[in-house]
Amino acid sequence: MSDTHHTPHATRRRGNxxxxxxxxxxxVVAFVLVAGVAYVGGMLAxxxxxxxxxxxxxxxxxxxxSVQETYHALARNFDGELDSxxxxxxxxxxxxxxxxxxxxxxxxxxxATAFDNSLTGNIGGGIGVEVGIRNDVPTVVRVLxxxxxxxxxxxxxxxxxxxxxxNTLDATLSEVVTAIRGEEGTTVQLAMIRDSDTKDFxxxxxxxxxxxxxxxxxxxxxxxxxxxxxxxTGSLARAVARDFVAQGVKGVVLDLRGNGGGxxxxxxxxxxxxxxxxxxVTERTGTxxxxxxxxxxxxxxxxxxTVVLVNESSASASEIVAGALHDYDAATxxxxxxxxxxxxxxxxxxxxxxxxxxxxxxxYTPNGHNISEKxxxxxxxxxxxxxxxxxxxxxxxDAALGALQE
Numbered sequence: 001m002s003d004t005h006h007t008p009h010a011t012r013r014r015g016n017x018x019x020x021x022x023x024x025x026x027x028v029v030a031f032v033l034v035a036g037v038a039y040v041g042g043m044l045a046x047x048x049x050x051x052x053x054x055x056x057x058x059x060x061x062x063x064x065x066s067v068q069e070t071y072h073a074l075a076r077n078f079d080g081e082l083d084s085x086x087x088x089x090x091x092x093x094x095x096x097x098x099x100x101x102x103x104x105x106x107x108x109x110x111x112a113t114a115f116d117n118s119l120t121g122n123i124g125g126g127i128g129v130e131v132g133i134r135n136d137v138p139t140v141v142r143v144l145x146x147x148x149x150x151x152x153x154x155x156x157x158x159x160x161x162x163x164x165x166x167n168t169l170d171a172t173l174s175e176v177v178t179a180i181r182g183e184e185g186t187t188v189q190l191a192m193i194r195d196s197d198t199k200d201f202x203x204x205x206x207x208x209x210x211x212x213x214x215x216x217x218x219x220x221x222x223x224x225x226x227x228x229x230x231x232x233t234g235s236l237a238r239a240v241a242r243d244f245v246a247q248g249v250k251g252v253v254l255d256l257r258g259n260g261g262g263x264x265x266x267x268x269x270x271x272x273x274x275x276x277x278x279x280x281v282t283e284r285t286g287t288x289x290x291x292x293x294x295x296x297x298x299x300x301x302x303x304x305x306t307v308v309l310v311n312e313s314s315a316s317a318s319e320i321v322a323g324a325l326h327d328y329d330a331a332t333x334x335x336x337x338x339x340x341x342x343x344x345x346x347x348x349x350x351x352x353x354x355x356x357x358x359x360x361x362x363x364y365t366p367n368g369h370n371i372s373e374k375x376x377x378x379x380x381x382x383x384x385x386x387x388x389x390x391x392x393x394x395x396x397x398d399a400a401l402g403a404l405q406e
Contacts, residue, residue, distance in 0.1 A: 067091060092354070101359050103345055109353035111174065119230050119262050125184035125205035129154060130258065131176060132313070137169050138176040140192075141313060142258050144210055152203045154192065157386035161198060162191035181205070212262075213270075215240035221404050222249040223397075226270065229262025229317040234269030241273050241300040251305040251404030253397065254321075257335060261316030264293065264344070271324045272296045274306060274331070280324045282368075283344055283361040290361055306331040307400040310378060315339035323365035323376055333378040334400050342372035 075082060089108050096106040107115055128147025129140050138160040143150050160168050163179040171179075180188055182205050190201045213236035215224045222244035224237060244252060261267075264281070271280045272295030283291040308322050308331045319338050325331035344363050348356040364370050382399045 089354070092350075096356065096358075103341070103343055103357070104359050105357045107355045107357065112353065112355035114174070114178070115355070115357075119228065125182050125186065126208045127152075127154075127180060127188065127203045127205060128208050128210070129180075131160065131173065131180075133173055138171065138173060144208065147208055147210075148203050148206050152201050154190070154201060154203070155194065156389040157194070158199075159193040160190065161193050162189075164189050211236060212266075213237040213240060215243065217244065217247050217249060219401065219405070220248075220250050221401055222247070222252045223255060224252060225255040226318075227259055229259070229264075229266035229270070231263065231266070233262070233266040234272075237270050238273060238300060244304075245300060249304070251307070252301055253307050253309060253400045253404070254325075254331065255309045255397070256314045256318040256322060257309050257311040257396070258313045259315070259318040260313060260339075261318060261341070264317060264320070267317035267320040268293045268295060271321050272298070273300050274302055274304075274325055275299060275328060276302055278324070278328060279366050281320045282364045282366075284364060285361045302330075305404055307403055308333050309396055309400055310335040310338050310376065311384070311396070312336055312339055312375075316341045319371055319376055320363065320365075323369065323371065326376070326379075327366040327369075332380065332403065333376065334380045334382055334403070335378050335396050336381060336383060337377050338371070338375040340371050340373050340375035342370040 093106045127149040128144040129149045130142035131138055132141040140156055140158045168176050184205055184207050187202055187204050192199050212228045212230045212233045213226045224240050268280050275295045276299045277297045278295050280293050310322050326333055342362055343359045344361045345357050346360045350356055362370050382396045384396045
């Protein structure tokens with residue numbers, strides 16, 4: 001399944017560290033943040049915790065005596081067995097959560113692998129849906145065409161109530177995603193709530209076909225859809241753009257709806273299809289500019305009339321592209337206000353293959369706007385309801401095509 005979860009981001013690789021401006025709907029990926037501890041001679045061997053603290057704060061001499069005291073009290077009084085690895089992971093997770101930033105996250109080895117796979121599209125057996133938390137419950141936000149979920153009749157807006165008989169209404173996004181995924185050819189049983197009714201589905205998992213960028217030409221207008229920003233997005237999108245030029249399109253629609261983000265460098269490459277040697281995004285820590293990313297000098301669609309489709313699930317790297325094209329008057333934005341994620345994260349490797357995803361800067365559009373919590377407002381507001389989606393109506397795309405036909 002492109003079983004993705006929706007969470008915003010954008011990333012840049014640097015040796016063992018990666019930066020991401022992170023998305024909203026991730027193709028069902030789950031962050032199950034647990035923690036681990038080693039018990040040695042009556043003491044808590046908190047090497048993993050110390051590593052996390054050092055990476056997060058830059059301090060190597062933080063007094064952990066209170067953590068040791070808590071551990072000893074737990075070990076002396078707890079009626080049951082303690083898993084030292086889970087205890088250490090739990091301590092690391094709690095430390096990171098205490099930073100108070102929803103995008104700063106501790107991931108154990110399994111979670112880190114799942115996160116990386118969500119960005120590359122390598123997610124194993126799935127059913128072909130993207131899942132997000134909507135109104136505090138796991139909800140289908142996208143159904144991929146020609147994949148098992150669509151063939152089974154699952155629709156956008158379906159609430160995932162149970163997976164294989166287990167209640168998922170209170171589960172985390174990563175727990176839901178992990179439960180849905182599995183080996184290709186195996187079956188997952190789903191109970192979905194739709195219009196107050198519960199519907200049961202038996203879906204056979206398969207390898208999901210979900211390229212990050214693809215295109216089509218409709219009535220002389222090229223439609224380039226980018227579902228995420230991964231290592232292949234730039235090359236795929238440029239190939240589509242060259243095909244548009246070869247076909248002599250009179251305009252282009254760039255569809256970033258439901259795209260929660262990915263690698264910053266992929267956003268930089270995509271914007272470069274329209275922009276010639278222009279600043280795409282500036283990163284700042286406080287008021288200090290720490291980085292500035294520019295496009296290359298080989299724009300394929302420079303000057304071609306362009307409409308960018310955005311919605312509330314367009315986040316991070318999507319917002320970088322939409323903001324840059326809009327600031328340079330290279331495109332008109334149509335749809336609804338974007339998610340509003342204006343921060344940059346870096347991935348830091350920890351012990352035991354754990355990873356710390358930590359916010360290191362805020363990003364700004366070429367005109368100096370930071371869109372955190374606000375998003376980017378479209379030039380033309382057009383809603384697309386769940387009813388529209390399930391009836392295969394797309395008034396946002398219709399509005400974009402209409403604008404380019406004028």
